[in-house]
Amino acid sequence: MAAVALAVAQARRSAGMTVEEVAAASGLTRRALTFIEGGHRLPTLPSLYAIAHAVGVPLGQLAEAGDPLSR
Numbered sequence: 001m002a003a004v005a006l007a008v009a010q011a012r013r014s015a016g017m018t019v020e021e022v023a024a025a026s027g028l029t030r031r032a033l034t035f036i037e038g039g040h041r042l043p044t045l046p047s048l049y050a051i052a053h054a055v056g057v058p059l060g061q062l063a064e065a066g067d068p069l070s071r
Contacts, residue, residue, distance in 0.1 A: 005039035007065035008051055012037070015055040025054035 012022050019037070023030045027050055035041035036051075043051065045063075052059045 001042050002039045003065040004042065004048075004062065005037050007062045008033075008043070009037040011052070011055045011057045011062060015057075017055060022051060022054045026050035
């Protein structure tokens with residue numbers, strides 16, 4: 001879960017976006033995105049897709065971060 005949280009936070013920062021901007025663009029609440037980035041909540045696949053689309057990265061970039069077989 002921590003790897004996904006880190007990947008989401010890094011992708012957001014690389015896109016130069018705030019939590020509020022990504023939340024608005026992805027349809028998630030600010031609180032949900034903060035919980036995901038903090039590693040307190042594992043995003044669903046649709047949420048992860050929405051985040052990836054909002055920050056302009058392929059879904060795999062975020063999803064593979066949590067896949068132990070991709071390491």
